Amino acid sequence: MAEVNLKKIAEEAGVSITLVSLVLNNKKTRVSKTTKERILDTAKKYNYVPNRLASGLKSKKTHIIAILAPFTPNGFFSELIYYIERRAMKKGYIAVVINTFHDPKKEEESLHLYKSNLYDGMLISSLSNSSSNNVYQNMKESDFPFLFIDRYTKNIEADIVSSDHYKVSFDMTKKALNKGSDNILFLYRKDQVITSTAELRMQGYQDAMKASSKNPLMQTFTLSEEDKIQNTNMCDKLNLIEETFDSVFLYSGYYMPYFLEALNQSKFKDKKLNIYTVDSINLDQNWISRLNQVEKLNGQFVTVIQDIKTIAETATDRLIDKIENKIELEDNKKIFIPTKYFEG
């Protein structure tokens, strides 16, 4: 099976390579209708697919964008990626996922790929960690199109598309206080590397508490991949907590199933408890399960719903605009996508 390339098609159609290239790429050139058809026909006949390495090498464009995200198996990011892929495809781009595995080294390694000429741009959900600062700096200096999506790195001035995590958390806490919650316990996962999201939510919570002259009450939990199946550690942690809280602000809805299970196994099993969290709906199959479990609570349940689809599409559109230089874009813009409440 011989490789079909422009040369072969040119020979077959009795024209030059140039003309084939121009016709197949829809470039404006005045070709006779018949030659054009002859070219298109032979291309079709051989099911011609351009060698993207060659065309990219010359044109400096691959029409591929990379998504750098920390964790794809489930939850927020897999949905985000799904919507980005869809949007990119609609606009004639391939979106490619590079998993950074929530690991600063992997992340830096992956970031360096911006120089590989493989990708026209990058959407990055980064660790807030600063170990990759110099790479970002280089990307900016060489005008490589990229923007942060949901999670960003501190000290790097760049476009960001996300929910307003700080405000969401601040408002939620205020709302909780207004609803009569007094001692709200902020629960968050203890990670080697803290994300900008977690940090902002924590800050929002703390500021709202202080603004109402309340004492912030915070507690970490741990949950490894094994724990997720065994569901042990989170329970242990819960039992350690002093009984000085009437509400829980779980920093991410992703952990709701684990939290509810842990709660059920803890000494707080029958406590009247209000629960607040931040989540996303969309394609999430867990939603129903969660609602079911929440129904059994004797307190209130409020969650903020993030609009993943709009986040994904806004970011994709903006990145592609940057790549194609269509419009003059304001630099280092923060775009916050509105959220909604769900109360049940």
Added chain:
Amino acid sequence: MAEVNLKKIAEEAGVSITLVSLVLNNKKTRVSKTTKERILDTAKKYNYVPNRLASGLKSKKTHIIAILAPFTPNGFFSELIYYIERRAMKKGYIAVVINTFHDPKKEEESLHLYKSNLYDGMLISSLSNSSSNNVYQNMKESDFPFLFIDRYTKNIEADIVSSDHYKVSFDMTKKALNKGSDNILFLYRKDQVITSTAELRMQGYQDAMKASSKNPLMQTFTLSEEDKIQNTNMCDKLNLIEETFDSVFLYSGYYMPYFLEALNQSKFKDKKLNIYTVDSINLDQNWISRLNQVEKLNGQFVTVIQDIKTIAETATDRLIDKIENKIELEDNKKIFIPTKYFEG
């Protein structure tokens, strides 16, 4: 910020381009220690990253493999992809996900990318649909490395790595019958395009029923993305079912939350019911929620657990072996990864 390429490094280090290439690629060449160090140092200084378009164009190798899968937001495939990425990365490859959106046209379009020279090989979870048959044929004729993972296309002879869906379903049905289930209802989602997996499970169920002189009892349900949130249709369907069954074989555990919710809203709410399904554990956060809900059932619950990690790693290893031609590989081999039961 000037582009750093081999030429620049060669000039800087006062050697030829060739030598730089050889040294940076660790090719066996006898260089003096000092020149080698000088080359490595200048490369490091500029943070040199090779232009993969250029190197790929010449060497015909990109060290990138593509995963073609139908649906990434959650469930089986996102985990599968996660493990493939991890394994590929460990072996020096980048794994790139191309979502086929469960759409024959998109799938065929994506398959054609094998000719783009971007990917050294492909792992494919295909529709069983035959519309792409000719592409597969071409891939085989041009010796492009690929293999099917979990889902395959009928009539295409190729390597397959998956659970033995037929046997799993057959054995499960037998087990159910042995446990005293008499009238087992096989519930499956009505799709425009039926997958090989669904077909094999259905076949296994039917054959096992017939082997015990029982009447196969089957029913489809529908569930669109909107339904997933509203959870309407599945309930409607359930209410239509005649009360001639004592057990349900739900063809995929992915639908358990919806099924249980639907059950709860149906006229079978308090019926004693045994439930059988096929699922995967690993990173799946739903697991706990499901167990919780299943606890409320008054019948038995048995599920087959697929070993996603092993499926992913076996497939990745084999594809890379094919790419690197390390060993003589048997053609068109079906590799079945063992499963386990979970009874609760």
Added chain:
DNA sequence: CTGAAAGCGCTAACAA
């Protein structure tokens, strides 16, 4: 309307 030709950055056979 169409073609010749240069060259993108890299690899590898061949020379020296």
Added chain:
DNA sequence: TTGTTAGCGCTTTCAG
């Protein structure tokens, strides 16, 4: 031990 050189397949300028 190191350098010369010929492409890989495509895009694009410039010349007919």
